[in-house]
Amino acid sequence: MSEARDRIRKIAAEHRARGDETAWFEAVYSEAGGDRARIAWADGEPNPHVLALLDEMKPGADGERDVLEVLEVLEVGCGLGDTSEALAARGLQVTAFDLSPTAIRWCRRRFPASSVNFVAADLFALPSTWENRFPFIVECYTLQVLPSALRARAMRALTRTLAPGGHLLLVCRARDEAEPEGEIPWPLTETELRSFAGGDLELTKMERFLDDEGPPASRFRAVYRRSPGEGGAS
DSSP, rough: OHHHHHHHHHHHHHHTTTTSSSSSHHHHHHTTTTTTTTEEEEEEEESSHHHHHHHHOOOOOOOOOOGGGOOOEEEOTTTSHHHHHHHHHOOEEEEEEEEEEEHHHHHHHTTTOOOSEEEEEEEEGGGGGGTEEEEEEEESSSSSGSSSSHHHHHHHHHHEEEEEEEEEEEEEEOOTSSOOOOOOSSBBBHHHHHHTTTTTEEEEEEEEEEEESSSSSSEEEEEEEESSOOOOOO
């Protein structure tokens, strides 16, 4: 895993040095040559933090629906599709996208009978037909591999696809405010997560926890809710 992560950091650094902050995603998948072991974040299992939070999100006193009753879900940066398939197995209608066309083709080969709509798409140029569409969005580990200057823009793009009253789940690495960012994947701070809220997007839940990796990594799980009123996010 360390070798795969070092390879990805090298590829990402080469592309960033040329002024392209996102093209390295496709390079990582294409250079892997179909070998999942060369994709550091692809462990062949759905993300447990996403599934655990879904299980916790039950109807509350305010009468909100159980998230599991939501029919249509958008997964951001789906990678090789394991979490997408787990969401579909819960009876959800899943659209899963990744910037890398190679990753999407890989998903379709791995799951030829899948009900998931796997799509190659750019987070910063999403289809107009997705605006105000999805009652639930899953964003896991994508923001943490974007430079800080792009993260707020990415969240605005996602909010535009969120249906009024819908929820956005975010999972990322965590760091203290005074702690250095370190190497990619760059952990986010509580202040940054709170800064994404505003306008018609409200932060409704945030927790910091240690995962069960070796050594354990500190992570955030956060849930945002778009106000039920009509109108686009800016």
